[in-house]
Amino acid sequence: MHRAIKRKIGVGGTKMDQKLDQIHKPNLIINGVSSAGGGDYDKVKIDGVGTINGHLNAAVFHTNGITKVYGNLQADEMDCDGMIKIDGHLSAGKSVVDGTLKVKGSVRSDHFTVNGLLRVEGDCEVETMEIAGSFEVNGLLNAGRMNANLHWKSQAKEIGVEFIKVRRVSKSSWSKLWRWMLPKAVPGLKAEVIEGDDIDLEYTEADIVRGNRIRIGKGCSIGRVEYRTELNVIPGAKIGEEVKTGD
Numbered sequence: 001m002h003r004a005i006k007r008k009i010g011v012g013g014t015k016m017d018q019k020l021d022q023i024h025k026p027n028l029i030i031n032g033v034s035s036a037g038g039g040d041y042d043k044v045k046i047d048g049v050g051t052i053n054g055h056l057n058a059a060v061f062h063t064n065g066i067t068k069v070y071g072n073l074q075a076d077e078m079d080c081d082g083m084i085k086i087d088g089h090l091s092a093g094k095s096v097v098d099g100t101l102k103v104k105g106s107v108r109s110d111h112f113t114v115n116g117l118l119r120v121e122g123d124c125e126v127e128t129m130e131i132a133g134s135f136e137v138n139g140l141l142n143a144g145r146m147n148a149n150l151h152w153k154s155q156a157k158e159i160g161v162e163f164i165k166v167r168r169v170s171k172s173s174w175s176k177l178w179r180w181m182l183p184k185a186v187p188g189l190k191a192e193v194i195e196g197d198d199i200d201l202e203y204t205e206a207d208i209v210r211g212n213r214i215r216i217g218k219g220c221s222i223g224r225v226e227y228r229t230e231l232n233v234i235p236g237a238k239i240g241e242e243v244k245t246g247d
Contacts, residue, residue: 025059038071055088072105089122106139117152124156132169134187150187150203161196168203168219188219212246 025042030050038054046063054071061075065082072088078095089105097114106122113130123139126146134152141156146164148154168187188203199211203219210226220237228246233239 028058038069044075061092148189150189152187153190154188155190157191158193159191159195161194161199163198164194164196165200166202166204 025040028036028039028041028044030036030046031048033049035051035053038052038056041056041058043060044056044058044062045060046067047065049066050063050068052067052069052071052073056069056071056073056075058073058075059077061073061078061080063080063082063084067080067082067084068087069085070087072091073086074091075095076093078092078097080095080097080101081099083100084097085102085104087104089107090103091108092112093109094111095109095113097118098116100117100119101114102119104121107120107124107126109126111128112126114133114135116133118131118133118135118137120135120137120139123142124137125140125142127144129143129146129148131146131148131154132151134150135148135154135156137156139157141159143159143161143164146159146161148164148166149169150166151169166189186203188205189201190205192206193208193210194201194204194206195208195210197212199209199213200215200217201209201220201222202217205221207223208226209216209222209224212228213230214225214227215232215234216222216225216237216239217234218236220234220239222237222239224241224243225231225239226243226245228244231242231244233242
């Protein structure tokens with residue numbers, strides 16, 4: 001099990017190197033429905049339906065509408081409204097997504113904020129992660145600090161964090177829409193293993209939760225909890241086995 005990341009994830013060289021590089025880099029602007037090849041750009045802005053054929057490197061990547069990248073995407077700053085699909089890996093310094101983001105490869109980011117749906121087929125490695133909506137990570141989810149306000153079902157194979165807080169949001173326009181489409185499904189997190197320093201869970205199903213200070217709240221069903229210093233279990237939460245590993 002990978003522990004929470006301790007280092008700062010970088011996506012480029014020094015600030016001086018980046019400024020020198022950007023002097024010679026063009027901008028890419030797409031309005032309406034169009035496509036372009038990959039390459040190195042300073043600023044990329046897409047309004048409408050845009051397709052990028054190839055790997056893309058950009059200092060600033062902004063989209064509004066529907067965007068597809070057939071390759072890897074690397075950006076210092078990413079801001080996306082609407083739907084974006086990346087057929088490769090995503091590496092970004094600061095990312096804000098309002099809508100849907102699907103990544104076929106892995107994700108690496110310093111600050112990662114998603115208001116909507118996140119789907120990652122590979123691993124997801126971030127320093128700070130804020131999720132309001134739903135996420136699915138088929139690989140490992142590794143974060144320094146993670147806050148998840150779930151409007152829908154979410155899952156990850158294994159989660160390694162320094163701090164994690166999981167809550168269920170029941171009153172929102174997103175949740176009302178999802179309950180109408182799939183009335184039997186309810187918001188919650190499912191994972192095989194959750195490991196970290198400070199863990200605060202609600203509406204979570206996991207085989208193993210392992211950490212230093214752990215709170216198991218309402219709606220949780222945990223097979224085994226291993227804690228070092230503190231365990232707080234809310235009445236009604238289900239735990240199969242409790243094990244204290246610290247002195």
